[in-house]
Amino acid sequence: MTQRKLDFSFREKLNKIVGGNHHNYCYQCGSCVAVCPAARFSDDFNPREILLKTLLGEEEDLIRSDSIIWKCTNCYSCYERCPQDVRPVEVIIALKNLCAEQGVLPGDINKFSETLIKTGRSVIITSTVNRRRQELGLPDLKDVNVKELQTIIE
Amino acid sequence: MAKQISVAPFWGCMIPVKYPQMELSVRKTMEQIDVELVDLDQFTCCPDPIYFKARDKIQWLTIAARNLAVAEEAGQDIVTMCSGCTSTLLEAKFMLAEDSKLKNQVNEKLKKINKEYKGTVKVKHIVVMLRDDVGVQRIKESINRPLIGVKVGIHYGCHLLKPSQIMHIDDADYPSLLENLIQALGATPLTHREKLLCCGKGCMDDEMPLEMTYEVFDSMESVGVDCMGLICPTCFNSFDMGQILIARKMNREFNLPVIYFCQLLGLAQGFAPEEVGLHLHRIKVDRIMEMIGASEKPLEMVA
Numbered sequence: 001m002t003q004r005k006l007d008f009s010f011r012e013k014l015n016k017i018v019g020g021n022h023h024n025y026c027y028q029c030g031s032c033v034a035v036c037p038a039a040r041f042s043d044d045f046n047p048r049e050i051l052l053k054t055l056l057g058e059e060e061d062l063i064r065s066d067s068i069i070w071k072c073t074n075c076y077s078c079y080e081r082c083p084q085d086v087r088p089v090e091v092i093i094a095l096k097n098l099c100a101e102q103g104v105l106p107g108d109i110n111k112f113s114e115t116l117i118k119t120g121r122s123v124i125i126t127s128t129v130n131r132r133r134q135e136l137g138l139p140d141l142k143d144v145n146v147k148e149l150q151t152i153i154e
Numbered sequence: 155m156a157k158q159i160s161v162a163p164f165w166g167c168m169i170p171v172k173y174p175q176m177e178l179s180v181r182k183t184m185e186q187i188d189v190e191l192v193d194l195d196q197f198t199c200c201p202d203p204i205y206f207k208a209r210d211k212i213q214w215l216t217i218a219a220r221n222l223a224v225a226e227e228a229g230q231d232i233v234t235m236c237s238g239c240t241s242t243l244l245e246a247k248f249m250l251a252e253d254s255k256l257k258n259q260v261n262e263k264l265k266k267i268n269k270e271y272k273g274t275v276k277v278k279h280i281v282v283m284l285r286d287d288v289g290v291q292r293i294k295e296s297i298n299r300p301l302i303g304v305k306v307g308i309h310y311g312c313h314l315l316k317p318s319q320i321m322h323i324d325d326a327d328y329p330s331l332l333e334n335l336i337q338a339l340g341a342t343p344l345t346h347r348e349k350l351l352c353c354g355k356g357c358m359d360d361e362m363p364l365e366m367t368y369e370v371f372d373s374m375e376s377v378g379v380d381c382m383g384l385i386c387p388t389c390f391n392s393f394d395m396g397q398i399l400i401a402r403k404m405n406r407e408f409n410l411p412v413i414y415f416c417q418l419l420g421l422a423q424g425f426a427p428e429e430v431g432l433h434l435h436r437i438k439v440d441r442i443m444e445m446i447g448a449s450e451k452p453l454e455m456v457a
Binding site (some may be wrong): 013017018019026031037038041042070071072073074075076077080087094096097099100105106108109110112116120122123124125129132133134136137139141142144145146148149151152153154 | 167168170171172174175177178181195196197199201202204206207208209210211212213214215216217220241243251256264266267269284312313317318319324351354356357358359362365366424430434
């Protein structure tokens with residue numbers, strides 16, 4: 001077995017992200033694994049192992065655009081079950097935020113976020129949208145207040 | 155006379171843009187039970203609790219707080235139609251109540267647009283409003299074509315119930331909310347082994363999401379459901395389009411209509427499938443209409 005290197009500075013970085021600090025409460029019981037659909041449907045996704053890697057500071061493995069963390073279904077079953085209030089899904093999202101800080105987000109997330117920041121909506125309104133809405137007797141969609149959205153996230 | 159309910163609908167992005175039939179069904183059915191929908195035109199994306207939140211939790215929280223503040227300013231509580239919007243708005247409320255430093259930090263940003271999040275607004279998914287504020291009795295009174303004999307496979311999805319510490323809606327392991335509402339329509343809710351499985355949409359993998367969707371269908375088919383009933387446009391996307399993908403990639407046809415709760419309510423209130431937009435779904439509901447004795451096509455399409 002290869003020896004694992006400890007790097008506690010990674011934990012300090014994670015503590016600064018909202019909800020990231022809850023990883024410190026993990027005692028590796030594995031309750032999260034038992035209820036995790038991603039663990040059930042994949043050979044390599046395991047929330048307890050993600051928490052262990054986090055505790056040990058294995059940043060290179062976790063903070064990448066092809067990291068295993070992106071297979072999380074975001075179903076919140078682990079948050080529901082965890083006896084330690086680790087909120088594993090929120091720790092995983094905090095890890096994703098670190099990916100964003102380091103510029104290693106998967107392309108889909110970048111594209112999606114750009115649409116949202118540019119239009120205020122996460123789905124692009126194509127020319128057919130209002131036509132379909134008219135067919136259904138629904139009012140046309142108006143532009144949303146994207147200026148305010150952009151101002152508050154500057 | 156029943157108390158008039160007035161709420162601000164938070165349509166989100168998926169429903170008005172991709173699945174306006176769901177919006178149509180909400181507008182039509184709420185009219186039947188005297189729920190007034192006061193549209194506010196200042197809402198943006200909630201923002202979504204998976205992709206955008208993955209990018210920056212503070213930005214995610216700030217945009218959510220702005221949406222909440224818009225409703226507070228208008229003096230309206232929010233009713234959501236999508237589990238994702240419900241999750242974002244309720245989690246934002248929870249986080250801002252739990253951490254006053256965070257709330258100050260967010261309000262500093264909102265100050266730039268002369269807004270403040272106070273924490274007074276209530277947020278409910280439409281099915282929760284139906285249970286708690288409208289009530290099963292009032293729903294039953296609005297029904298003139300009960301869905302007798304229709305066996306509905308319920309799919310709760312993840313974000314309505316979990317985490318229960320935040321959502322405060324129902325028991326996350328043994329929920330009864332949708333069972334009771336489906337029963338109020340005269341239909342029969344069927345439980346099945348994967349009733350609480352995730353639809354898979356939030357998982358960024360090439361195979362796993364469809365495998366999860368497949369398991370849910372297999373589970374529902376094994377107990378003999380006539381259709382699937384759900385409450386979230388993201389789950390709908392997984393299951394409606396998902397059936398086409400499953401037929402193509404996994405060579406199995408389930409052919410199960412996937413129906414948003416307010417569309418089921420609309421059918422029970424006597425609307426034709428086209429009047430609640432069911433003609434836009436990939437799997438049609440002809441068989442359901444035969445079961446409830448309404449198989450003839452309506453004379454005219456709704457404008």
